[in-house]
Amino acid sequence: MTKRRPRPDGPNDWQRLQLAELKALADKHPGEVRVLGGPRTAPGGRVAVTIHIRTADMPRSPGGLRLADTEEFLLALPPIPLAPPEVQTLDYRFASTPHVLQGNRLCLYLDPAREWDPLAGISSVMSRLWQWLTDAAAGEFDAGTALYHAVGGVLHSTPGTPTVVVREPVAHARAAVGWLTPRTAHRLDLSSRAQGRDSLRAPILTLEHSLPLGAGETLAHLMTLIDAGPTGTPRPAPPPGAVSRALVSHCGVLAPSASSSGMSCDCLAHLLGNAADQPDRARRYGSDLTDAEWVVVRPLLPVPAWMNGQGGRPEGFCHRQMLDAVRYLVAEGVRWASLPADFPKWRAVYRFFRRWRDNHLIKELYGRLRKILRELAGKKEAPTAAIIDSQSVKADATVGAATRGYDAGKKINGRKRHIAVDTLGLLLVVIVTAASVKDNDAGRDLLEQLRAEHHRIALVWADGGYAGWLIAFAHAVLALALTVVKRGDDAKGFVVLPRRWVVERSFSHLIRARRLVRDYETRIDSAEAMAWWAASIPATRRLARSGAPAPRRLKPPAA
Structure with missing residues (x-):
């Protein structure tokens, strides 16, 4: 019992x-x-x-x-x-x-x-x-006031100074000597022993009370205020003399150069995790994040669970390398085990993809990218109109019979992707079903999820496959005005239809990712996650261009 x-x-x-x-x-x-x-x-x-x-x-x-x-x-x-x-x-x-x-x-x-x-x-x-x-x-x-908080574990980062990670307890004495090992340009590891040739000696002072407010412009000023106790009042720092310059010169490890670390990634796995122990990789594929894209993406990434007190050990692989690995798989359509050797091991990359899929982190990241893109386009943060459509693709042998079907209209045996986009073509909702599911039936789930996640949506455009009872259901139950944009009876050949061309363009952007040309995913949620990953690639590229569309490549005139 x-x-x-x-x-x-x-x-x-x-x-x-x-x-x-x-x-x-x-x-x-x-x-x-x-x-x-x-x-x-x-x-x-x-x-x-x-x-x-x-x-x-x-x-x-x-x-x-x-x-x-x-x-x-x-x-x-x-x-x-x-x-x-x-x-x-x-x-x-x-x-x-x-x-x-x-x-x-x-x-x-x-x-x-x-x-x-x-x-x-x-x-x-x-x-x-x-x-x-x-x-x-x-x-x-004032970044200077954020340098000397009480040390209870991992210190926070301040512009111009590295983050110090306490790797092991240091001897509790009035004065001791520790070793600072540069791991990246932004991080130092503090330990009681030297960890390599780059390790540098650093004095460690144990105080019986908190540092006085405003302490620490120079090391000599800090030393003069230590004995003052918590009753000390903020005072301007005295000009550094010969002793202060000698002390700062001796303890110059507090500002390591980038060349001493050999790494310039500033992701959280490098700053506070163990990613610095892994080898670096150079950008070489077209799907890799450029430096301009990384500047945009880095502050939008979700905080890892191990930093929120939810358990787990600090991550051992660079976030940027993991993102590049998944983007390469989606863009090039390779198998998991066929990832290039310069990426982390494919099982580690798959665990990263699975964690982001199960916790909807890629969807959250894309939502933040979408908000910025809408702001750059002069739109409000929350969309008020959407366009929906579906696309049938063939399924691989790895897709089970329970989640695949036959689309008699397009003569495709596989799955069907149902998406909703805003008026800019940015993804709002993705649902994957068997290809045999009718647009009306899947449209009900699509509109319900659209209403639940985007409360301000009031108008939705769709094609003729969503006509019938779904229009009345959307109006009566979901308070959505569903408008069907039909092709004219006298139209011949290719015709650009109002509003519907936006979602068709979004499908063309998604299908450029080779992983989405055919559905290889055994699980439905993996297929939906792949669509979000594929949509994030052009989104980050557009943000790197400050929201401007890609330049058109015109063919040179024939001689």
């Missing part, structure tokens, strides 16, 4: 008071703050609740953090009022921003012991969060 785990206790009196104050704050400002769901008990007696903050009206600057119209955060209340609540984010964009610890925890207090007032309650936390977002969007953070 197994013992049941005891259920965690609910919120205590102080936590309930803060939750009630948060609810009252959300009721007072319904358009600015919203609480999603109820509180959840986290390990250590903490209580977590999800909140939405409207940031659409915050001023932006080109060098600031790119904020969505509404940002989602996790507010964690400690069991005692001595420590301030924590605000965490699950978005990759925040990872490389100053005042973000461990990639996902917003640092609202430089010194909580002096700045946190339990009597002020949750209102002061929300005010600081609002000010934090305002400064981040406007690019007004």
Whole structure:
């Protein structure tokens, strides 16, 4: 007989008071703050609740953090009022921003012991969060104040300084010596022993109290403030003298050059994971992300689960290499085991693809790409109109009989892809069925998913295959105006039909990926994920061109 785990206790009196104050704050400002769901008990007696903050009206600057119209955060209340609540984010964009610890925890207090007032309650936390977002969007953070937070594990990254990853405990003494090993241009590993020829000695000082606010312009200034304790007040840094210059020269490992690391990738797997232990690869295929594409894609990538306290070990392969590997497979149509040897092992790449498929991460990434493309085109973030259509493709022998069928109209034995795109041709919904499924039957599921994921859609265009009862169903149940664009009876040959040409162009972009010419996927969700991957390739290329369409290649006139 197994013992049941005891259920965690609910919120205590102080936590309930803060939750009630948060609810009252959300009721007072319904358009600015919203609480999603109820509180959840986290390990250590903490209580977590999800909140939405409207940031659409915050001023932006080109060098600031790119904020969505509404940002989602996790507010964690400690069991005692001595420590301030924590605000965490699950978005990759925040990872490389100053005042973000461990990639996902917003640092609202430089010194909580002096700045946190339990009597002020949750209102002061929300005010600081609002000010934090305002400064981040406007690019007004002072990176110098983000250098000396308390070290509890992995340090966060600050522009101009590398990220330091504590690999093993260092001797707890008043003064000790450690070794900093450059792994990338953006990361140093701290250990008690030298890890190679590139390892450099560094002094380690153990303090009995927190550093004073504003410490650390120079090493000599930091040394003078250590004995002042937490009561020290911020003072301007004295000009560095001969001793300070000698100390900084001796400890010059704090600013390694890119040539000493041999790697320039700044993905999270390199900064905070173990990807630096793997060999680098040079870009050589047409499907690889260019540097311009990587600059766009990197801040949009989802945060790995191991950085969100969901378990698992840090990733051991570069995110950019993994993306390039999956893009190569989709674009070139090769088998998993036939991936080129310069990519990571194909089983590791497949695990990456499977994780992104099961957690809908590729769909999430494409959604962020779509929002930026719509903004560059002068459109609103959420589309209000869509076009739907279907495409039948032959299925490989790996596709089972339960998920394949015969399309009598096109005489194809395989599967059928049903997609919905916006007026720019950007993908909104993908559904894969057997080719024998009629457009009307699959159109019902397609429209239901379209309505669930894109609430502002009001008008949908389709071809004659979606006529009949589906029009009345869309109007009565889903509040969608389904308009059928038919081909004229007197039309002959190729005719460009209004609105329908947009979705046909999207199909032509998808079919350029050789993996989609024939359906090779055993599972339906894998076939749908392949479509999202194929759509992301032209999306990143277009964003690298700042939203401009690809230049037309005109044939030279005949002599």
